[in-house]
Amino acid sequence: QQQVKQSPQSLIVQKGGISIINCAYENTAFDYFPWYQQFPGKGPALLIAIRPDVSEKKEGRFTISFNKSAKQFSLHIMDSQPGDSATYFCAASMEAAGNKLTFGGGTRVLVKP
């Protein structure tokens, strides 16, 4: 049973467009929600993260929106660039469980020039 569900599995967006990836979680004890970016042949790297006490966090062109009551969070990539083409993973963790990350299934994003 996947505790973090991610959609869509893949996404194609034109350069300059907005990429939106959604995640839903089940366990209300999760208290840390990071997004990881992975390029082909590389390990994932932390992109941006949020805690449930805020509803939005922005870093450059990347924004996380968080809806605690709906148990959902999303990543928005504004002004998408070809260099953003990668696989994105949402994740969740809880301090009580040793901060182990539970990952979503991933979204492959392709930004067309």
Place this chain on the structure above:
Amino acid sequence: NAGVTQTPKFRVLKTGQSMTLLCAQDMNHEYMYWYRQDPGMGLRLIHYSVGEGTTAKGEVPDGYNVSRLKKQNFLLGLESAAPSQTSVYFCASSYPLLGRAIEQYFGPGTRLTVT
């Protein structure tokens, strides 16, 4: 500062063979993790360690063993490889901050094929 390194990068095993994957980190991190990545499944935690000499099971531990004899190294063993263990394996490490481990730093991965 090499970060997290993994050895080997690629390996092909026959069913029933054994092998050990080595993870090393030079960031003095307390926590280390082993994940496997399969298409559409994201990354799933196999085993993890919160300090030298300690290990614990993750989400998919069956068929794997681990050891953390030194703080900087975390070994993942497959005693009798099976085709279902064909995957890309990632090691990660993190440090506790005010009692919490935050960002995990990942290695480049090991692609393992079991025939």
